[in-house]
Amino acid sequence: MIHNFNDDISTPEKFVVTLELIPGRDFSGDAIDTIKQISQDAYNDGRITAVSITDNPGGNAALSPDAIGREILDFGLDVIVHFTCRDTNRMGMESRALQLARMGMKNILALTGDYSGKGFGGRGTPVFDFDSVILTSMLNDLNKRLIKTGHSEVFVTGCAVSPFKYTEAESWVQYRKLQRKIEAGASFTITQLGYDIDKYEELLIFNHENNIKIPALASLYLLGKGAANIMQQGKVPGVYVSKRLYETIAKEYEVKGEGPKKAIERLARLGVVLKGIGYKGIHIGGVHKSFDTVAAILDRMDEIQHNWQDYREEFQEEQNGRFYLYKQSAEQKNGMSKQDDIKLKYTDGAHYLFLRTAHDLFFDKRASLAPVYKKISATLDKSNSSWMLKAFLEDPFKKLMLSCQSCGDCGIQHVGFLCPESGCPKHTRNGACGGSRDGYCEVHEDKFCVWVRAYYRMKRHNETDRLTATFVPPRLWELKDTSSWINFHLDRDHQREDKAA
Numbered sequence: 418m419i420h421n422f423n424d425d426i427s428t429p430e431k432f433v434v435t436l437e438l439i440p441g442r443d444f445s446g447d448a449i450d451t452i453k454q455i456s457q458d459a460y461n462d463g464r465i466t467a468v469s470i471t472d473n474p475g476g477n478a479a480l481s482p483d484a485i486g487r488e489i490l491d492f493g494l495d496v497i498v499h500f501t502c503r504d505t506n507r508m509g510m511e512s513r514a515l516q517l518a519r520m521g522m523k524n525i526l527a528l529t530g531d532y533s534g535k536g537f538g539g540r541g542t543p544v545f546d547f548d549s550v551i552l553t554s555m556l557n558d559l560n561k562r563l564i565k566t567g568h569s570e571v572f573v574t575g576c577a578v579s580p581f582k583y584t585e586a587e588s589w590v591q592y593r594k595l596q597r598k599i600e601a602g603a604s605f606t607i608t609q610l611g612y613d614i615d616k617y618e619e620l621l622i623f624n625h626e627n628n629i630k631i632p633a634l635a636s637l638y639l640l641g642k643g644a645a646n647i648m649q650q651g652k653v654p655g656v657y658v659s660k661r662l663y664e665t666i667a668k669e670y671e672v673k674g675e676g677p678k679k680a681i682e683r684l685a686r687l688g689v690v691l692k693g694i695g696y697k698g699i700h701i702g703g704v705h706k707s708f709d710t711v712a713a714i715l716d717r718m719d720e721i722q723h724n725w726q727d728y729r730e731e732f733q734e735e736q737n738g739r740f741y742l743y744k745q746s747a748e749q750k751n752g753m754s755k756q757d758d759i760k761l762k763y764t765d766g767a768h769y770l771f772l773r774t775a776h777d778l779f780f781d782k783r784a785s786l787a788p789v790y791k792k793i794s795a796t797l798d799k800s801n802s803s804w805m806l807k808a809f810l811e812d813p814f815k816k817l818m819l820s821c822q823s824c825g826d827c828g829i830q831h832v833g834f835l836c837p838e839s840g841c842p843k844h845t846r847n848g849a850c851g852g853s854r855d856g857y858c859e860v861h862e863d864k865f866c867v868w869v870r871a872y873y874r875m876k877r878h879n880e881t882d883r884l885t886a887t888f889v890p891p892r893l894w895e896l897k898d899t900s901s902w903i904n905f906h907l908d909r910d911h912q913r914e915d916k917a918a
């Protein structure tokens with residue numbers, strides 16, 4: 418192997434280039450031959466450190482990255498396998514991780530994943546037993562087992578982060594989740610895709626300010642007119658392409674043969690700017706036909722990299738109406754930034770205060786009455802009467818207040834006293850996925866993301882520091898349809914001492 422991904426990202430002076438490949442629904446034929454040819458050419462070219470292979474992208478069934486990845490690894494090119502939480506539960510995920518270890522593929526990009534798409538017979542079950550933070554933690558735990566059994570090669574787990582969030586709440590939650598991912602064991606990060614240099618830079622400043630030293634690769638995409646149109650409409654979760662950029666690209670395509678050339682030039686220019694501002698590398702997507710395009714981009718980057726500052730301005734977006742963590746638009750300076758557009762209902766504040774007060778009174782193990790609640794819980798449990806508490810008090814109350822789904826392992830305290838089961842289609846307990854847009858949920862586009870609501874509810878009381886402050890362990894499925902109140906007091910839920918961080 419010419420390059421080893423982990424070695425390259427650990428080498429201080431090395432600028433790393435990786436390439437994202439997307440298998441389709443076929444297991445053989447032209448599409449697979451093309452992926453293999455691109456990989457073979459990338460290997461021969463020598464400038465690509467690794468290819469990353471997507472895992473059922475967009476939630477749609479495709480050839481497993483594990484299968485095609487192994488074939489690519491066999492001819493000497495390192496591989497990063499995308500690993501999402503959408504399609505299997507924790508057993509399936511652990512089993513897949515063991516399989517990947519056995520196959521010698523230990524570079525993993527751990528992702529929560531897009532929501533389920535349609536497969537045979539309709540939409541598939543969105544599993545989301547874990548979120549990306551918990552998946553990272555599971556791989557970290559597997560690493561300990563590997564080391565214990567004498568293996569020196571362990572999983573190199575990376576994470577995604579999206580700086581391309583334009584509300585205060587989404588930005589805040591994304592960065593806090595990044596910190597949780599790193600604590601859980603992520604050792605590199607790849608950004609989502611956007612064409613806004615101030616947002617790309619925002620991540621680097623955040624990392625610097627928070628002493629985050631893991632290498633950051635920036636995602637770039639060869640933007641043709643069709644892809645730009647889809648992305649500009651927000652149809653690719655987490656990806657940001659502005660209307661202005663789409664209109665520029667559409668104009669370029671009006672001149673025959675110009676569009677593809679301009680796309681290569683744009684990508685090369687953005688690549689050198691990202692290198693100039695300090696990214697460890699770039700992660701190129703959108704190349705589906707031939708490696709020649711990638712070679713042309715890299716050649717052009719070599720030619721223009723010394724003038725990178727000249728191109729920076731081209732990637733600066735209109736900032737008014739959008740939240741930037743370190744740059745203030747005129748609107749932000751006047752106290753009228755995008756976050757002010759998100760007005761929660763008046764009842765949201767009252768709902769939060771009521772549930773937080775109730776929680777502090779009844780579900781704080783340091784509270785003076787905590788031993789009494791524990792005793793009552795133990796008595797009900799012993800006499801097999803806990804169902805009465807659940808049926809006549811807990812269920813009516815929590816269904817009304819939270820649309821409770823009786824998971825039995827309550828996590829509302831982690832999400833601003835909103836239910837992660839009924840409120841988030843991906844059941845995230847460690848922060849939002851990357852799919853929200855302008856504060857709205859990736860799946861229910863007419864509803865605010867539950868984390869955005871949680872953030873603004875807590876901000877009113879200066880309590881945002883409590884949001885995504887620590888690792889939240891996975892939900893315990895064995896508690897389903899039991900009383901979460903009793904489970905809490907009898908130390909059975911995820912907050913019991915051996916589980917909570």
Ligand code: SF4
Pocket residue numbers: 815819820821822823824825826827828829836837838839901
């Ligand atoms: S987290 Fe579980 S117990 Fe708590 S409100 Fe949601 S479904 Fe009900």
